[in-house]
Amino acid sequence: MTTTTPPVTTPPVTTPPVPLLERLRVPGGFVLGAVLLLGVAPLALSDFRLSLLAKYLCYAIVAVGVSLAWGRGGLMVLGQGVFFGLGGYAMAMHLKLTDAAATGETLPDFMLLYGTGDALPWWWKPFANPAFALAMTVLLPMAVAAVLGFFVFQRRVKGAYFAILSQALAAALSIWLIGQQATTGGTNGLTDIQGFFGYSLDDPVNQRMVYFIIAVALLLLMALARQLFVSRYGELLIAVRDSEERVRFLGYNPANAKLVAYVVAAGMAGLAGALFVPAVGIISPALIGIVPSIGFVIGAAVGGRASLVGAVLGAIAVAWAQSTLSDEFPAAWTYLQGLLFVLAVGFLPGGLASLGVVLRRRRTRTLTRTGTPATGETA
């Protein structure tokens, strides 16, 4: 007698989408951060320190994108300098042109010095329009990321290959910028930027305004990234990171999920570069080559790549340590930076954000000596 087993009807396993109210809930830490950034810091810090903080916050904006692409998507983005640079140069070109116009010139000062001195190159001309320049600070990096990402992800060029290609892109862009001395300022880059949409950057009041713009941008982008993280897309991205093949068998195209993360991260880096220019007054190839591109990743790695807040705080902390230590003890800072990489990535892959978890696990492990030893990380 054979019993025909009825078709097994397993209830479909669906994780209910996070309710809207839950998604829009503002975490207390976010409010605290907003109060610190917008209220306490401007009151407590001197103008000089505040403008330094503005610079660190620009790196933090890049870290938001790194947390998305690397932490959630597993894409080692070692070429963020490219996008930072594209955004920065787009902004700086516009500001240089308005600076020149203010003094009655048609060419930026460096072109008068080194250039052929005839006419503005055709690709500079549209940047005189503020709307176009602003749009380009974000769209240009996103477009470059979309083209590279499309070709790379579609053909399943994987982890290490992608990291090396993005690094090569950073090298190529900085070499190209250095080579075009007459139209890009070469090694010096675009320096000595005076005004910001009609406001003089020498004025401390306007510097504060720039700081507020940057802080608000950081907070908004963190909120945006959090929405992405808790959305269905965020879940898909984590699935792609952890097991790309399974995601493919389930009928999704992992390439698309990766592409979105890469493009969004590129846009954030571009915006960060654009805001960096009025905050610091300079953009140059030295700020965007291979070394700074890896530098963008270290903050996120130290703080915790998978944790948004960890990545942002890590970026700020590392930038702060860099500027305080590298001036006085350049050699010591280089050793420390190297050591940070080794310790954070090698021994604490979750970064400082995971320190609590790791310590707790270690304590329970020493308490309960029995049982199976902890297996390796599955990340």
Place this chain on the structure above:
Amino acid sequence: MTVILNQSFTGISIGAVLLLIALGLTLTFGQMGVINMAHGEFIMAGAYTTYVLQKSISGAGLSLLVALPVAFLVAGAMGALLEWLLIRRLYTRPLDTLLVTWGVSLMLQQLARDVFGAPNVQTAAPDLLTGNISLGGGITFANSRLFILGLALLSVVALTLILKLTPLGRRIRAVVQNRDLAEVSGIATGQVDRITFFIGSGLAGVAGVALTLVGPIGPTMGTNYIVDAFLVVVVGGIGQLKGSVITAFALGVLQSVLEYSTTVSVAKVIVLVAIVAFLQWRPQGLYTLRTRSLA
């Protein structure tokens, strides 16, 4: 015609340098999946070894000959130490080796700066290698470049013979092709990993000796070549010696011919675009090891 031939020769000599650097990477990156950014600093170690030896041994030719094996040992020992200290903990997370070894490379660069000083130093080339060979019709080839070409080809042959013919080579290939199966067959995979790393890093040291003939020695000399060398391995295919050989010369000649017709910076960008386009056609590189793995 003369110009094209001369540019091609320049390209071939660029390719020879790339090949020497990429050979070690083919072992450590291609075969073991470890992205060792400190490879560039092992090159630097080889170059400084040559510099130190030339200070203590009179005669540029003799010191160069002594430097080749010594640099291999010095860089190889550094590589084996790095593997033992850090990399063996990271085999399950190959991407992270990139950042960890980048940290190591920062420290090694600073160490070189502290020991030898930040400015570049120079070694004297042996008399035999300073001239040019004229092939007639205005076509010349520098002797030092010829030496590097010979050294690169010799290294390829030696490495091929070791991998194909010796018991050690068989063990290395076994570990690469199926680590678990090699382990249960009684191969001490950890030991094989360390030896592989020793050889790969040692080859970087040899490359460093060769580079003293074409340029100054400085703390950051490795970084100038490392990304290009990685590209060679990526395009050549995982762990494929012949892939690296063909790619190194192809990229060298392409770069050099483009440099002549455009500029250095534009040539760099075109080469990168060409590589991305090539990976559309063959995402796994020029040659691949056929496996049944999905990834």
